[in-house]
Amino acid sequence: MGRPKVLTDEERKVREYERQKKYHESHRELYRESAKRLYVPISSLTEEEKAERRRLQNERSRKWYSINKDKHLLRTNDWRSRNIDRVNERNQERRDCGYRAVERANWKKRFEADPEKCRQYERRRRARRMDAQGFHSLDKWIARVEYHGWKCVYCGKDLTRKTLTKDHRIALSRGGSEWPSNLVPACKKCNCGKGDRTHYTPRTLKGDGHGEA
Numbered sequence: 001m002g003r004p005k006v007l008t009d010e011e012r013k014v015r016e017y018e019r020q021k022k023y024h025e026s027h028r029e030l031y032r033e034s035a036k037r038l039y040v041p042i043s044s045l046t047e048e049e050k051a052e053r054r055r056l057q058n059e060r061s062r063k064w065y066s067i068n069k070d071k072h073l074l075r076t077n078d079w080r081s082r083n084i085d086r087v088n089e090r091n092q093e094r095r096d097c098g099y100r101a102v103e104r105a106n107w108k109k110r111f112e113a114d115p116e117k118c119r120q121y122e123r124r125r126r127a128r129r130m131d132a133q134g135f136h137s138l139d140k141w142i143a144r145v146e147y148h149g150w151k152c153v154y155c156g157k158d159l160t161r162k163t164l165t166k167d168h169r170i171a172l173s174r175g176g177s178e179w180p181s182n183l184v185p186a187c188k189k190c191n192c193g194k195g196d197r198t199h200y201t202p203r204t205l206k207g208d209g210h211g212e213a
């Protein structure tokens with residue numbers, strides 16, 4: 001007999017999961033019975049109990065997903081490619097019944113509650129998509145804004161938490177990083193106008209001695 005193999009945390013997690021699954025499968029009837037006995041219809045739960053049930057369900061599916069991620073992706077991609085017409089149809093249905101408006105309204109509500117948090121979320125997503133180097137916390141970003149005196153670095157306009165936008169001096173799409181040193185505060189107009197260029201002079205400053213040609 002050889003020395004017992006040392007398992008990584010990941011392997012141990014999978015093994016434990018398989019063990020539980022096997023047990024569950026061989027006692028399926030038992031589980032089904034007790035579930036039936038213990039099941040309480042949603043309508044008779046208090047708000048707190050509903051929240052608790054949701055939390056447990058989320059926890060369970062997250063656990064399942066973390067172990068079966070590859071399987072899940074393969075399966076869904078496979079299903080999608082075989083049923084692409086159905087997918088498009090379903091998306092159209094969702095659009096027709098105003099799904100987008102609901103999503104937009106929810107996002108707006110969240111945005112009004114905490115604009116910087118929402119922007120931070122959007123930017124993280126974008127940076128992940130662009131595969132950018134580096135990262136920064138919200139605090140580091142706000143420190144950068146304070147360093148520039150809450151003014152747009154391009155036109156000098158005063159900024160508030162609501163009008164502030166984050167500009168990457170070197171754009172993410174050009175390989176710029178998410179490190180704080182690559183960030184400057186800008187107003188929305190300048191940020192949009194600048195696009196992915198490295199230098200930018202707003203039109204209002206051009207030709208009156210402030211801007212570069």
Ligand SMILES: [Zn+2]
Nearest residue numbers: 152155187190
């Ligand atoms: Zn500006």
